[in-house]
Amino acid sequence: MFKLVVLISGNGSNLQKIIEQIETGAINAEISAVISNRPDAYGLKRAQQANIPTVVLDHTQFADREAFDQSLAQIVDSYNPNLVVLAGFMRILSDSFVEQFSNRLINIHPSLLPRYKGLHTHKRALEDKQQEHGASVHFVIPELDAGTVILQGVVPVKVNDTEETLAERVHKIEHIIYPKAIQWLVEERELSPEKPVKVFLEEES
Numbered sequence: 001m002f003k004l005v006v007l008i009s010g011n012g013s014n015l016q017k018i019i020e021q022i023e024t025g026a027i028n029a030e031i032s033a034v035i036s037n038r039p040d041a042y043g044l045k046r047a048q049q050a051n052i053p054t055v056v057l058d059h060t061q062f063a064d065r066e067a068f069d070q071s072l073a074q075i076v077d078s079y080n081p082n083l084v085v086l087a088g089f090m091r092i093l094s095d096s097f098v099e100q101f102s103n104r105l106i107n108i109h110p111s112l113l114p115r116y117k118g119l120h121t122h123k124r125a126l127e128d129k130q131q132e133h134g135a136s137v138h139f140v141i142p143e144l145d146a147g148t149v150i151l152q153g154v155v156p157v158k159v160n161d162t163e164e165t166l167a168e169r170v171h172k173i174e175h176i177i178y179p180k181a182i183q184w185l186v187e188e189r190e191l192s193p194e195k196p197v198k199v200f201l202e203e204e205s
């Protein structure tokens with residue numbers, strides 16, 4: 001069985017969709033563990049409800065990033081995962097972690113990469129008066145938000161959008177593309193890194 005380890009820091013709505021798509025059989029994989037760096041992450045409850053083992057590794061208990069990342073790497077590695085899924089994991093991972101799991105570490109970023117790497121993506125898209133915005137599932141490499149894009153989800157930007165309404169729309173497309181991208185990796189589907197496949201959000205009624 002293809003094994004996932006999912007890293008979270010918060011709400012875990014993407015985790016929830018991945019769990020659901022595994023349950024329906026749309027993803028042929030199992031989640032070996034959900035790991036959170038925050039003890040109060042709601043995503044831990046979602047995992048427990050689905051009978052998935054959880055681990056809390058509180059980064060505030062470590063002297064520095066390297067020490068935390070070394071422990072994290074050991075725990076992740078102990079599950080021998082085929083894929084490590086960052087789903088709202090709000091920490092930058094050190095190069096040594098990223099290199100240890102290279103080609104099996106993915107993230108979802110709330111923009112149409114290569115546009116808007118880093119933070120405040122919705123605000124920046126609005127300021128630039130973009131007509132389209134979205135999210136990208138990509139491999140993680142040491143350079144921030146710069147790894148090969150696997151799949152993108154596109155949403156329209158509407159005239160009255162605020163950061164909140166736009167973020168909500170982007171979340172909807174994230175919930176569609178993350179499970180899909182994971183299944184593509186399970187299937188070892190050939191990717192088109194130069195021109196990633198785009199999924200468009202169906203118009204809301």
Ligand code: GRF
Nearest residue numbers: 011012013014088108109110
């Ligand atoms: C998502 O917006 C994702 O783009 C970003 O973190 C957020 C996670 O949300 N990397 P959730 O915890 O899955 O609800």
